[in-house]
Amino acid sequence: MPALHNRIALFRAERGMSRRALADAVGVNPQTIGYLERGDYAPSLELGMKIAEQFGAPVEFLFSFTPFESVAAALRRAAD
Amino acid sequence: MPNLHDKLIHGLDRASERTGIPALARGSIRRRHFRWLPIVALLVASAGLMLAFVRTDLSEAGFGLLMIGFAIAVMLPILGPLKPWGSAGIVDEFDRTMRARAMLAGFASVAIAAMIGIWFAMGLALLESWPAITLILVLRSLSFYLLVLYSAVPTLHASWSTDPIGED
Numbered sequence: 545m546p547a548l549h550n551r552i553a554l555f556r557a558e559r560g561m562s563r564r565a566l567a568d569a570v571g572v573n574p575q576t577i578g579y580l581e582r583g584d585y586a587p588s589l590e591l592g593m594k595i596a597e598q599f600g601a602p603v604e605f606l607f608s609f610t611p612f613e614s615v616a617a618a619l620r621r622a623a624d
Numbered sequence: 625m626p627n628l629h630d631k632l633i634h635g636l637d638r639a640s641e642r643t644g645i646p647a648l649a650r651g652s653i654r655r656r657h658f659r660w661l662p663i664v665a666l667l668v669a670s671a672g673l674m675l676a677f678v679r680t681d682l683s684e685a686g687f688g689l690l691m692i693g694f695a696i697a698v699m700l701p702i703l704g705p706l707k708p709w710g711s712a713g714i715v716d717e718f719d720r721t722m723r724a725r726a727m728l729a730g731f732a733s734v735a736i737a738a739m740i741g742i743w744f745a746m747g748l749a750l751l752e753s754w755p756a757i758t759l760i761l762v763l764r765s766l767s768f769y770l771l772v773l774y775s776a777v778p779t780l781h782a783s784w785s786t787d788p789i790g791e792d
Contacts, residue, residue: 573714575789582787
């Protein structure tokens with residue numbers, strides 16, 4: 545099964561949201577958000593969609609089977 | 625100013641909180657990863673079981689060792705990372721997945737140990753012409769060993785399959 549990459553930590557940092565706040569909003573434990581961010585656990589479709597809804601973004605913005613471009617690389621590309 | 629009655633009641637409340645039982649009932653107990661304690665419990669219990677099987681004259685000493693392992697093992701589901709069925713706190717999909725995998729590992733270990741243990745006991749009983757009481761004592765040790773496996777292996781599996789997450 546391919547690894548599922550995610551940008552939960554990035555979205556959370558952008559909004560200044562704690563793990564606990566996101567966990568409370570989607571109905572899981574804060575540790576579960578930590579395991580998701582670390583890539584130790586692939587969420588169910590329901591949890592993935594709940595997290596995406598919480599950030600107001602399409603689910604493919606948060607989860608991908610291919611690694612996401614780093615913020616630094618995206619900024620460099622935007623500057624070119 | 626609180627009177628003696630209030631002080632006594634608050635003192636009793638604090639004393640009961642220190643036992644950890646109210647936190648356990650609320651589901652707010654701090655669960656920890658135990659990576660080495662289940663191994664200690666299993667090693668001690670295994671040594672006790674081997675003693676009970678191999679030296680039937682030291683069967684009680686073997687059972688005593690097994691009981692030490694059992695006493696450690698029964699604490700692991702209470703304090704370990706797995707949330708039990710009917711737990712008071714939030715049990716989310718990650719908890720359920722981790723519990724399912726760990727319990728499967730536990731059940732598999734119990735099934736394999738039971739299969740090997742029963743045939744091993746029967747074989748030794750036939751070869752060495754054990755009296756009935758010796759066979760009963762060995763089977764008593766084996767049944768408690770299976771309980772040690774049931775308690776310790778799921779905690780061991782869960783503790784090694786995930787790394788603890790700190791506060792952010």
